[in-house]
Amino acid sequence: MKFLKSLIPYVIIIIVVVLIRSFIVTPVRVNGKSMYPTLKGGEIMILNKLGKVNRFDIVVLKIESEEDNLIKRIIGMPGETVEIKNNEIYINDKVLKDKYGYGLTYDIDKVTLDDDEYFILGDNRKISLDSRVFGTIKKDEIKGTTNFIIYPFKSFGKVNK
Numbered sequence: 001m002k003f004l005k006s007l008i009p010y011v012i013i014i015i016v017v018v019l020i021r022s023f024i025v026t027p028v029r030v031n032g033k034s035m036y037p038t039l040k041g042g043e044i045m046i047l048n049k050l051g052k053v054n055r056f057d058i059v060v061l062k063i064e065s066e067e068d069n070l071i072k073r074i075i076g077m078p079g080e081t082v083e084i085k086n087n088e089i090y091i092n093d094k095v096l097k098d099k100y101g102y103g104l105t106y107d108i109d110k111v112t113l114d115d116d117e118y119f120i121l122g123d124n125r126k127i128s129l130d131s132r133v134f135g136t137i138k139k140d141e142i143k144g145t146t147n148f149i150i151y152p153f154k155s156f157g158k159v160n161k
Helices: 002-023
Strands: 025-029 044-048 058-061 070-076 081-085 088-091 108-112 117-121 142-151
Touching: 002 025, 058 117, 070 081, 070 088
Parallel strands: none
Antiparallel strands: 025 044, 044 142, 058 070, 058 142, 070 117, 081 088, 081 108
16 A cells, blocks of 8 residues: 555656646657758757747648648738738738748749638748648647757757747
8 A cells, every 4th residue: 555655646747747748748850841941850849739829930730631740830820811922922912021931932822711721831932841732721730839949959949930
């Protein structure tokens, strides 16, 4: 009986860790070069599963057509129109000041987002598979936001927004 009582704190710790990882934060790995130069492949970041999603947030999402999680940047918000022409992004017919795009962003026709849809782009516009390829994403495909690198240690810290 005394042995079982001594295990209780460890069981509580394990339960708390599992709950935190399941519902609040968890590590996530950056795959590929679609977010270069902001993020590099192999970096490990903290995924925040709580909170609101805002324009320019870096999000982690899971879509059916992709095997791995995707890490992209929110560009278009629910209810907005998004159009890309001449390497400029237009939100509701106004040019968006985009300091994150690297490389040419090819043109797309105007897209109107539903109340639960977002338009996402990778920062490395030349190679990123994003809403220009597979269309808008639904809110429930977003696993959370991320902006903190924990590995490699030389990159440790908040991602410049």
